[in-house]
Amino acid sequence: MSLTNVYHLRRVADTSAKACLICYKPSTSVMITPDNKDFFYVCPAHLQDRHFCSPIIDAESEAARLKEQEMAEEIEKVKKEYEEKQKRKKERAKQSDKDEKDKDKGKKNDKDDSKDKESTDSKTNDEKERDEKGNETKPENGPRIFALHKTFYQMRIDRLRGIEMARRNQERMKNPSLFPSVPTKDL
Template sequence: MSFPNVYTHRKVAETSAKSCEICFKPSTSVLITDDSKDWFYVCPAHLKDKGFCTPKIDHAAIEARKKKELEEEIERVKKEYEEKQKKKKEKEKEKDDKEKNKDGKDDANKTDNEEKDKDKTKVESPSQGAAASPVSEDDEPRVFELKETFYQQRINKKRQAEIAKRNRERLRDPSYFPSVPKNLP
């Protein structure tokens, strides 16, 4: 009865909280193996304890996340550049219109004011969009490896549970006990 020493950290609902395996306080954090052979509740504070477990870093997932962030940043910069180019073309077009219409100076002042208002809103919106999309680090499950003593305790506990289950099954089987003698002495 052996299972790998690789546990994934998962959260459960507050109503499903059970006592921590180490300190017996209610906890919603669970460490579970990939094949679901072993799982137990543990406090998040114990996960930071170097004497209990060590986090296993998934370098491929980190690289993929960085690459995704970079692609999003490139896309955002491209959009901003396109908006600036469009704004430049609009300004040049308006200048050409102003030169053609020198009679309507009041109209030109109105368009300048409108243009300034548009610039202010455009300047505010990209910064808000960048702040609204932070990348959280909880997107991926955290993977841990228990220290040898705690891992051995988990194996022993599973082994004892299996032995107890086997003994209960034996006790339920009537052929396990000796039968009463049928012959008279």
């Protein structure tokens, strides 16, 4: 039986959590081979352990991920600059409107308008922050493909061999020709 030493990290729902291979605590992280022959649950903390497994880093995907991060940062920077420019335009427009108003009426109304403006600005900022936090998805920072170290890999191979041997023994036990026949001659 050939088993490649390449395991992909997958996540399962919290309700499907099972015991970790190492510490037996409930875990939602699953290590699985690409051909789905072997899988086991493991805690994310054990993936950081250099004596358990080591990440297999694909240079192309890593470069693509870095490029994507840079693009996202650049987009955020441009958005912020645009929002600041729009804010300045609004402030200039309001300043020109204030200058045009009568001084008598303007003094009382300006104070009320400024209070209203501050409250609406704070509400819109709060709403924007909530929307941004709600729409964010937690990006996967760590690697997703691992190679087990030799002792753990050998343990997985031994386990699969044991399962295969048990299956073969079960089939042999069902075969009646395996057992010796009853003697037919008298001695």
